[in-house]
Amino acid sequence: MGNTSLRRRLAVVLALWVTVIVPAAAAAETLRIGYQKYGTLVVLKARGTLEQQLAPLGVTVQWVEFPGGPQLLEALNVGSLDVGVAGETPPVFAQAAGADLLYIAHEPPAPTSEAILxxxxxxxRDLAQLRGHKVALNKGSNVHYLLVRALESAGLTWRDIQPVYLPPADARAAFERGAVDAWAIWDPYLAAAQAQLPVRVLADATGLADNHQFYLARGDWAARHPQRVVTLIAAIREVGEWSAREPQQVADQVAPLLGLSPAITLNAVQRQGYGAQPLSPEVVAAQQRIADSFAALKLIPKPLSVAQRVWTPPADGEH
Structure with missing residues (x-):
């Protein structure tokens, strides 16, 4: 009798676990966001407004930092992230590699926030003199396209230089010890180098590249959660508008997260573009030019269509 009674109690407990605990676990959801040491997502993370907006829906936010766009989009491709931010070039390389990604929004141009040092x-003294020299860059990052365009503007080709592919921290170390002759880099690494090292800007992206920042999502996640995408873009746009109005507050808030001084951070903050929006036909066309350029240089294996990977916002009332 004792064993029968015990089995009955265990059965009741198991039934309660199945009907209460399991559905609760199934209902829980985590939005995994990849970010870098720059941009509006850093501010959004610091302010915590996205968490406040998603909490009533039972959604928590997990933030994961990456040293560059290529690494972030690789994590997106393997399913470790739902959304993230990258410059112009990483999505082209990721799409060429077959990644299931969608462009969901972009920031306005920020050509002075990347440069060749x-x-x-x-x-x-000028771009033409890069011929034969070693140039450090993060392969597949936004500065990859900047360097391509800078060389073209000086009548050079990719074969005229010696590219040295390194992530930002390693590239800076190589640059400091003289192992490379030039360094293509973006903010806030650029702002830090300008403040901390004896450097000159050989060229920034002005007149060469727009240097858009793109927000990207895994295609399957965006298809399941269109309203999550809308909420995220709205939150990014709102905090971006605040950042444009209050750059000093942004710098003071973000500097400790970046491990940089407020003065260095302010320089990077003021060079960003703010105001996330869905991609316009003009932005899609500009991104297509980048893809076509890399295909012509055989840096990606074949031509691709950017327009095929642009997310379409849901119609009003659609869920």
Missing amino acids: VHRDSPI
Whole structure:
């Protein structure tokens, strides 16, 4: 009798677990966001407004930092992230590799927030003089396209330089010890180098590249959660508008997260573009030009269509 009574109690407990605990676990959802040491997502993370908006829906937010767009989009591709941010070039390489990604929004151009640096006493005085020299860059990052366009503007080709593919921290170390002659880099690494190292800007992206920032989502996640995408874009746009109005507050808030001084951070903050919006035909066309350029240079295996990977916002009332 004792064993029968015990089995009955266990059966009741198991039934309660199945009917209460399991559905609760199934209902829980985590939005996994990849970000980098720059941009509006850093501010959104610091302010916590997205968490406040999603909490009533039973959604928590997990933030994951990456050193660059290529690494972030690889995580997106393998399913470790739902959404993230990257510059112009990483999505092209990711799409060419077959990644299931969608462009969901972009920020306005920010051409002064990426540049090609040389040492202050370097004999290299213009872009044409990069011929034969070693240039450090993060392969597949936004500065990859900047360097391509900069070389073209000087009548050079990719074969005229010696690219050295390194992530930002390693590239800075190589640049400091003189192992490379130039360094293509973006903010806030750019702002930090300008403040901390004896460098000259050989060229920024002005007149060469728009340097858009793109927000991207896994295609399957965006298809399941269109309203989550709408909420996220609205939150990014709202905090971006605040950032544009209050750059000093942004710098003071974000500097400790970046491990940089408020002055360095402010320089990077003021060079960003703010105001996330769905992609316009003009932005799609600009991104297509980048894809076509890389296909022509054989940096990606075949041509691709950017327009096929642009997310379409849901119609009003659609869920």
